Amino acid sequence: MDICINGRFLAGPPAATYAVAERLSRALVALGASGAYPADWRMRVLAPPNACALDAGLPVERVGSRTGNLWEQIDLPRAAGGRLLINFAARSPLLLRNGLTMVHDAQVFTAPSSYSLAFRATLKANIRLAGRRQLGLLTVSDFAKSELVGLGLAPAERVHVIPNGVDHALRAPPQTEILARFGLAPRGYALALANLMPHKNIPLLIRAFARPALAGMTLVLVGGTGRAAFAAAGVTAGANVVFPGYVNDGEMRALQENALAVCTPSLTEGFGLPPVEGLMLGTPAVIAPCGALPEVCGPGALQADPHDPSAWEAALLRLRDESGLRARLARDGRAFVARFTWHAAGRRLLEVVDTVAASRGRCPP
The missing domain is CATH 3.40.50.2000 (Glycogen Phosphorylase B;)
Known part of the structure; x- marks a missing residue:
């Protein structure tokens, strides 16, 4: 199985969600090197052409010719080609079906005054579509899951908790x-x-x-x-x-x-x-x-x-x-x-991927 990761986090300004994306990606690479997932699983980070250079360790593949939102909506899904695409920073291709998207919180719905009208409108649409079309949503706490489920964004069985690491x-x-x-x-x-x-x-x-x-x-x-x-x-x-x-x-x-x-x-x-x-x-x-x-x-x-x-x-x-x-x-x-480590987060993510792998190609209608 091929696992593709949305690498837009490599081309954006510093942000907490982008830091989580990098740390989880690195945790997956380390777990692969230790034999934690089958040898026929391949993981790669699909990044836009303006992605910054990082130190060695991430399997980064620059794809497409666009940047920003256009890259994420056009070039990224084309490069993923139907393979499982994991998006760690809340946004994902709008028409994606074979994917998992991490929604760190429901604050764009519950605390809208903290965000601009354009930001919350586009992010709300992205989260709603991800919850409806994709294999599932990822989130970072039981509280966040309860809010996402309570808002009707996805059923509980398709919202998976992966706590952040802090080590x-x-x-x-x-x-x-x-x-x-x-x-x-x-x-x-x-x-x-x-x-x-x-x-x-x-x-x-x-x-x-x-x-x-x-x-x-x-x-x-x-x-x-x-x-x-x-x-x-x-x-x-x-x-x-x-x-x-x-x-x-x-x-x-x-x-x-x-x-x-x-x-x-x-x-x-x-x-x-x-x-x-x-x-x-x-x-x-x-x-x-x-x-x-x-x-x-x-x-x-x-x-x-x-x-x-x-x-x-x-x-x-x-x-x-x-x-x-x-x-x-x-x-x-x-x-x-002490339980909140990136190694533990990566292992939990692998469990989720293993759980949804059987559903690939059978996404929610």
């Missing part, structure tokens, strides 16, 4: 110089991603850090959304909020390992990589009791009301002041998330 957080050596660069003391700050999408709910954290009891603690918001963007959106960040901008993997590891907590106040998440990465590195999480966050963080997190800044203040003060609490959460959380 990539262990690979880059920590670059602790970033702490000194921004005047950060170990355990003296909380970490979150800088994001203005409404469902990410980051302004709540900024309001929490404006409370007097947290004046001596720092909030570090990592990513491309800076202080000026928050101010333009009507959110004024205090002096104890730091915006490092984009950081590399080693800097991110250092920030995660030395934080008091990784904070995720999202109103919904299909998985929620940042707090689980933190737990893999031994840093507890403070999360909203929403979406898949309780499912994937387990005993490594304190939960706080996503509408109440004082609840986040109280949770962080507990972590700072209660003897043994942080160490217990870190220990239990690290043990809980």
Whole structure:
């Protein structure tokens, strides 16, 4: 059996779904090298001509002459030629039947204000067609599956859960110089991603850090959304909020390992990589009791009301002041998330492929 992977992720800007696509593809290659699937199975990544060059390891085949959406809708299915096509980044050829598409969450349906009208219209159409026509949908948590099924996008038996891995957080050596660069003391700050999408709910954290009891603690918001963007959106960040901008993997590891907590106040998440990465590195999480966050963080997190800044203040003060609490959460959380590896994700994907292989050519009507 030939397994083709939609390699558009090799030609796009950095994105979380593209990172998942690369890591799952690499996991499949490694499993093949170890003999985890039959020798007559062949896996290759079909990529557009403008795909970036990666280090050796992925069996990349550049196909077609177009780029972007036209490549995905015309050149990609032509090159796949009816073979099983796996799409890891939510989008796929609209007329595809012999395929599997990973839909990481249902947020384009449940949190539409976070997306532009054009984006959500096209993505909704793509997901609906994939759920109706293809062999199945892949997703990353039981919560995400329940939403996809509840929205009628596919029946439960054709939605397969493949949790993300987070062990990539262990690979880059920590670059602790970033702490000194921004005047950060170990355990003296909380970490979150800088994001203005409404469902990410980051302004709540900024309001929490404006409370007097947290004046001596720092909030570090990592990513491309800076202080000026928050101010333009009507959110004024205090002096104890730091915006490092984009950081590399080693800097991110250092920030995660030395934080008091990784904070995720999202109103919904299909998985929620940042707090689980933190737990893999031994840093507890403070999360909203929403979406898949309780499912994937387990005993490594304190939960706080996503509408109440004082609840986040109280949770962080507990972590700072209660003897043994942080160490217990870190220990239990690290043990809980040890299951989330890319090797395990790849093995689960092979199980799904094996399950649907008998249905090839007999896709839903």
